[in-house]
Amino acid sequence: MGIIKITDIQFAAESKVEGSVLYVNRDELKAHILEDETLASCELDIAKPGESVRITPVKDVIEPRVKVSGEGGVFPGWMAKVKTVGSGRTNVLKGAAVVTTGKIVGFQEGIIDMCGEGAKYSPFSQLNNLVLCVEPVEGTLQHAYEKAVRLAGLKAATYLGKLAKDIEAEEVRTYETPTITEGIKLYPDLPRVGYVLMLQSQGLLHDTYVYGVDAKQSLTTMLYPTETMDGAIISGNCVSACDKNTTYHHLNNPVIEDLYARHGKDLNFVGVIITNENVYLADKERSSDWSAKLCEYLGLDGAIISQEGFGNPDTDLIMNCKKIEAKGVKTVIITDEYAGQDGASQSLADADIAANACVTGGNANTVIHLPKMDKVIGHIEYVDKIAGGWSGSLQEDGSIVAELQVITGATNEMGFNTFSAR
Amino acid sequence: MVKEIERAGIPVVHMCTVVPISLTVGANRIVPTVAIPHPLGNPALSHEEEHDLRKKLVGRALKALETPVDGQTVFEE
């Protein structure tokens, strides 16, 4: 993994990366995105850390990456052929991101503030963001529009990533992916640890894709951890801003990074099990049975389970936890809470004593006050209608009183942030 | 609630439909009942049959009160 640090982003006549500055030819990229006939217009804007800028409603956040060597290309199944990725070298424009917005439905959510109170909670407030506002042609149905916005983001990120293809990165991080048998030989005395990654998969605006396949139609399966770093998993989920996993989260999965950080020293990181969060209860039973089975099959000693979304995924989380613990595999779960504005309510929709080791991303009902911003990219009038906002959330002076749920990535259930609750 | 009564020193029998919940809340003498909306009755039966059913269940509860137990015990038929 070649890390190319980006500290600034600017519009320019030529798209290129020079030093730590990312230059973008606005018209060229715009034309590229508008090749999609579903789209009528595309506006590009820039939002940098510290600026008095609010982006809303945010659909997805994507980090620009490019494959330098090794099989396949970034975002397989979408921007590249369906080849297995995760080997060779990938260059990353670290510090930059593509943020997509678009009002697909009338209650779209997600705010990123580039400064002030809100910036403390969203990891994306610290990035140099290229913001895409795309509008569909008249009569486009929501399903088609969602897909168009999703692809526009991937396209833009791929376009930017390619600018870094020939750059020799100063910092290179190496991630080891031994096979199971090699791993046992390498680290016979270290505890074998896996990661169970739960993916939201329930329907329109609630989907996740793996190598181009809708996760709800997939059985629980396995990935090498590095596959996620090349965009094997992308997000089509844009409900519940605070605890959805954006594509950026999947590319930079913190559990994978932190397990790698201890790999070979304190533990043997065996692999990633991906499982879904479906609506049909029999699916939940089957998927969690399979996660437990795979944990057992891999001979794991321990597993970290991360969640995505609100409400019914609590059921998947607890099922996974209970069944994996029942196989004798020790678990830690990562979740977030809806404990009410006063913090006094029951936090999870489901609970079990097997879940005795829990990390939390904080209470999504926490009330926050976001100051007025000089500039708004997107549609501010939605604030009164998004999750965590209520009628009157948008104050007359342009400031916002709302619950933390409005902030994109605020209570991430992969443990991306330091925010928590006790 | 059942626990507080027990803790106060009074033998108590819990008649309830959802035995796992009764076990979770710490009841020691448990008699399973018919259904949540009608634990001690069954509208599908005739009035007499229903009365007999109730008497049988409550009778079982009295028996449970007379039975020494070590820990959580479910009194089925």
Next chain:
Amino acid sequence: MIKVVHYINQFYAGKGGEEMANIPPEKVKGFVGPGMAFNAAFKGEAEIVATVFCGDSYFNENKEAIDTVIAMIKEEQPDIVICGPAFNAGRYGVACGTVASEVKAQLGIPTLTGMYDENPGVDMFKSKTIIMKTKDSAAGMRKAVAAMAPVALRMAKGEELGSAAAEGYFPTGIRKGLFEEKRGSARAVDMLLKKLAGEEFETEYPMPQFDRVQPNPAVVDLAHAKVALVTSGGIVPKGNPDHIESSSASHYGKYDIEGVQVLTDKTYETAHGGYDPVYANADPNRVLPVDVMREFEKEGRIGELSHYYYATVGNGTAVASAKKFADTFSKELIADGVQAVILTST
């Protein structure tokens, strides 16, 4: 100088043990008993201006005791009120918890008490006042004072306390946001490694837990025993005179059924919102079996059916919330000479 009022019981006030548990509230200037240790631990930053004490039995049996205690405390205009610590003494724990939570609620003054984790006062009051963890007996007094005094000083100054684990109090159940040093995923890896190594770890969100109670001995002579009915199925006299709420009821009903042979749809109904009420309203005996209990009474199977039954609304999954008032009416059942209880739930 921070002004402290200290609440203790008759024993720590030096009045005597159980034989003096019936003395009404009294107030004296300055410190008494364990207050001396607190005063020393304050190191001149705070001072106990008055000590209020009351017999534990008196406090628990006289509803007006709490009002008297609050009035006595109010006169002193303290910056903080310390109660106990009560260690594992049940009635003392309930008294300390009641004083601490009522002072906080009614006077808006910060309060602090201390108990052992099996003290019933912990569960009853931990969400309403700060309760520091202590040992189970007065042998832990020195340690308890050393832990409580600095926390009391900071509370009196209006400082925010840290997490329950860091400060040594029982988790209040109120979730507070904070920024940790490490991100969540790194904390998860740390926690997992500890769990794998069999070391102690602390979950960030404790799952609800349930404790157990030893079963009481069997009833030897049911034919001469007084049996009471209690229900969480919400059966109340028609019209719901006590306005029992349909869910998470905040109080219970106590109803006289002397002479009532059978419940009918004209006289009784359910106030419960947690199930389809059609069947219980049509025949309330389906939830509260007064009819067959009367028959057992006539047949001599039981001695008598208690004149009163108690009704609450307990959602099956939230039965634990009913424990507050179960504590209270259990005492009344004993006072009425009830020897066995049939509790019906839906």
Next chain:
Amino acid sequence: MIILTNNPDVAQTFQDRNVLWVDGSYRDVLIEARDMIHQGRRLLTHPLMGSLKPNETPYRSVAVSSEQGDLDMDSLLLIENAIETFDKFAQVTRPDRGVNTPERMLADFRLIDLSLIESALEDR
């Protein structure tokens, strides 16, 4: 299978199947489902499907089994927890939801609800 819904689009889409129309709120659908579970039916879909909070969308669809058996503990806990969660969210009221919600937004809420239940019940 019985589909309980207060969403006309769901009732329309599944008109050839066993739909029980609930003329009421999101909560009323949950209550109806609860009563059916109390009578021994099983839940087939999660009552809190989707990530829309219960105080946002006014629509809800839930599938339960046609056949009745013994009380299903898992279904019972799921539905009771769902109602509890609903009531928790109801404490923050949204006056712009329900009667005052613009039709376009209602249509979107119906669409999401339909999409979620379709994803669950396709081919079943």
